[in-house]
Amino acid sequence: MPDTVPKLDDRTRLRSALVALVSPVVEDHDLELVDVELRGSPNNQMVRILVHRDSGVMLDDCEAISRELGDLFDIEDPVPGRYRLEVTSPGLDRPLTTDRDFQRASSKRLKVVFASGGTRFGRLNGWDGENISLETDAGAEEIPRADIARATVEVEL
Numbered sequence: 001m002p003d004t005v006p007k008l009d010d011r012t013r014l015r016s017a018l019v020a021l022v023s024p025v026v027e028d029h030d031l032e033l034v035d036v037e038l039r040g041s042p043n044n045q046m047v048r049i050l051v052h053r054d055s056g057v058m059l060d061d062c063e064a065i066s067r068e069l070g071d072l073f074d075i076e077d078p079v080p081g082r083y084r085l086e087v088t089s090p091g092l093d094r095p096l097t098t099d100r101d102f103q104r105a106s107s108k109r110l111k112v113v114f115a116s117g118g119t120r121f122g123r124l125n126g127w128d129g130e131n132i133s134l135e136t137d138a139g140a141e142e143i144p145r146a147d148i149a150r151a152t153v154e155v156e157l
Helices: 008-028 059-076 099-104
Strands: 032-041 044-052 082-088 109-114 119-127 131-136 139-144 148-153
Touching (some): 008 032, 008 044, 109 131
Parallel strands (some): 044 082
Antiparallel strands (some): 109 119, 109 148, 131 139
């Protein structure tokens, strides 16, 4: 029986190649490439391009980038087999994982779920490679990033 799940290093190499190919197109539209996600089997993958702009991402932005990337992928053929291409914004509920994610969330209210269980809410005051600083009802709290299972921005109305 053939192996239908790509090996980790194959996916990692493909993702890296796609980031290099996609980044200039996204930047030409004055947007930031947040992530390239690969899902599905090797012969029928979903290639999701996540883009961001502080002033917001419009549907027209996603359509224009999708058309350009579709043409570029037809020429370069970076994805083996069949694939579906999607260009979208990360959405409000996307977990914060990178320093850039935390930078965008600066001064916003976060929900932090701990790997060991439990949840904390607070305003993001700062971060570095090892910790985040939250202003909670009980005061400032340093939380090791290694202890965080999931951190998301809470929508404030």
